[in-house]
Amino acid sequence: MMRRSLALLLSLALAFPARAAGLPDLGDVGAADFSPATERRIGEQIIQEIRTKDASYLDDPEIEEYVNRLGHKLAASSQNPQQDFDFFVVKDSTLNAFALPGGYIGVHTGLLLAAQSESELASVLGHEIAHVTQRHIAQLVGKQSQSGMLMLASLLVAVLAAKSNSQVSEAAIAAGQAGALQSQLGYTRDFEREADRVGLQTLESAGYDVRGMPSFFERLQRNGRLYENNAPAYLRTHPLTTERIADMENRATSMPYRQVPDSADFGYVRAKLRAQSGVPTDAVRELNSLVEQVPNDAAARYGLARALMRAGRLDEAGAEVERLRKTAEPSAFVEALAAEIAMARKDGARAVKVLEAARARFPAYSYLDYTLADARILAGRPADAAAGVKQALQNRGEDQRLWALLSRANADLGKRTAQHRAQAEVYALRGALPAAIEQLEIARKAADGDFYELSAVDARLRELKARWLEERRERQ
Numbered sequence: 001m002m003r004r005s006l007a008l009l010l011s012l013a014l015a016f017p018a019r020a021a022g023l024p025d026l027g028d029v030g031a032a033d034f035s036p037a038t039e040r041r042i043g044e045q046i047i048q049e050i051r052t053k054d055a056s057y058l059d060d061p062e063i064e065e066y067v068n069r070l071g072h073k074l075a076a077s078s079q080n081p082q083q084d085f086d087f088f089v090v091k092d093s094t095l096n097a098f099a100l101p102g103g104y105i106g107v108h109t110g111l112l113l114a115a116q117s118e119s120e121l122a123s124v125l126g127h128e129i130a131h132v133t134q135r136h137i138a139q140l141v142g143k144q145s146q147s148g149m150l151m152l153a154s155l156l157v158a159v160l161a162a163k164s165n166s167q168v169s170e171a172a173i174a175a176g177q178a179g180a181l182q183s184q185l186g187y188t189r190d191f192e193r194e195a196d197r198v199g200l201q202t203l204e205s206a207g208y209d210v211r212g213m214p215s216f217f218e219r220l221q222r223n224g225r226l227y228e229n230n231a232p233a234y235l236r237t238h239p240l241t242t243e244r245i246a247d248m249e250n251r252a253t254s255m256p257y258r259q260v261p262d263s264a265d266f267g268y269v270r271a272k273l274r275a276q277s278g279v280p281t282d283a284v285r286e287l288n289s290l291v292e293q294v295p296n297d298a299a300a301r302y303g304l305a306r307a308l309m310r311a312g313r314l315d316e317a318g319a320e321v322e323r324l325r326k327t328a329e330p331s332a333f334v335e336a337l338a339a340e341i342a343m344a345r346k347d348g349a350r351a352v353k354v355l356e357a358a359r360a361r362f363p364a365y366s367y368l369d370y371t372l373a374d375a376r377i378l379a380g381r382p383a384d385a386a387a388g389v390k391q392a393l394q395n396r397g398e399d400q401r402l403w404a405l406l407s408r409a410n411a412d413l414g415k416r417t418a419q420h421r422a423q424a425e426v427y428a429l430r431g432a433l434p435a436a437i438e439q440l441e442i443a444r445k446a447a448d449g450d451f452y453e454l455s456a457v458d459a460r461l462r463e464l465k466a467r468w469l470e471e472r473r474e475r476q
């Protein structure tokens with residue numbers, strides 16, 4: 001991951017090893033020079049690298065949307081509800097979550113699977129959100145630009161090193177350095193204590209079970225003791241002490257007890273992760289035995305249906321979904337799966353029907369928009385796909401998945417100007433301005449749009465070229 005920027009930052013990190021030792025103490029530096037806008041921009045660059053180049057980024061909009069729903073609910077109850085947050089998932093079996101600069105929070109799949117309740121998962125997100133709202137990264141970066149860059153470099157290296165299964169060659173080099181850097185990078189004990197305290201408040205005001213926090217952290221610590229040489233990454237990046245857990249327990253017991261049931265989506269997300277991992281036949285076997293143990297567990301059955309679909313056993317997958325529709329609470333997850341099974345059968349018309357009904361019923365689930373556009377394209381209705389996507393774009397203009405679908409729909413319609421214009425937006429949102437400009441130039445040459453469309457292409461081209469010039473000037 002992060003090949004280009006990593007190489008640059010890594011060389012910076014190695015060029016100033018002496019400065020790494022003298023990290024500023026909490027409180028003795030201001031975060032003023034590292035403004036929230038700068039922090040957000042740096043975070044945005046890192047996340048673009050992760051989304052486009054990192055093989056361990058989990059490109060699953062349905063799961064990403066769930067984590068964002070949970071994260072945003074917590075963020076709305078945090079100390080700074082105005083802060084922008086974006087959550088994403090990393091395919092990594094270690095128990096970890098991390099905050100990048102600017103409110104970008106990554107969650108490992110291992111953590112999603114290890115949490116025994118939604119409140120437990122929320123407690124870790126609450127802790128990470130607190131690192132962001134308390135501006136811990138900015139305080140670590142401090143005033144001096146040189147050591148600031150070094151801190152960022154260390155941060156990137158640590159993120160990279162946290163990936164146990166990274167295959168990028170730089171990772172091997174970085175891993176050696178990261179051990180040294182990471183010990184200096186780690187949040188201080190004071191930061192950790194503050195993140196626990198603030199995170200717990202967030203958890204409480206968002207309506208989760210506050211006791212989820214000490215119980216989960218205690219289990220994390222116990223696991224760390226069991227596998228001493230291979231302690232969960234969370235323990236290394238957020239050093240966990242008995243005092244911290246005792247502190248959390250004390251605070252939690254002084255708060256009113258409340259029993260909070262998990263959302264159905266929490267179960268579906270975990271079942272989907274299980275169904276998608278490993279060899280399909282093994283996943284079928286694992287979920288089958290889970291269904292046998294708890295036949296009324298909708299999430300287990302949903303997982304089994306997904307695993308069967310992966311294994312190409314579409315009839316059985318379809319039968320499990322029909323059973324779910326009759327017995328479980330109506331769910332966007334189940335409807336989306338029903339449509340995906342229909343699409344695997346090349347039955348686009350049936351998938352469109354299921355999804356149009358589901359979209360009306362579950363308007364908050366954007367995943368249905370993507371799947372519906374896919375299904376309409378499959379059903380030979382690209383004009384409907386384009387119309388639906390354009391409507392969704394009115395509220396989510398920065399959603400690159402929607403732009404990619406619009407480009408595909410227009411390609412099917414033979415509208416080349418519109419196709420490349422949409423593709424340009426995909427690249428622009430990924431921060432790849434030269435590629436975006438190239439697409440707009442192709443769009444202009446294709447010239448099969450009307451006067452208004454071509455003027456829009458010209459205007460956008462001027463805008464992106466100006467932005468590209470400005471970026472290049474900034475870098476010099």
Ligand SMILES: [Zn+2]
Binds near residue numbers: 127187192195237238
């Ligand atoms: Zn922490």
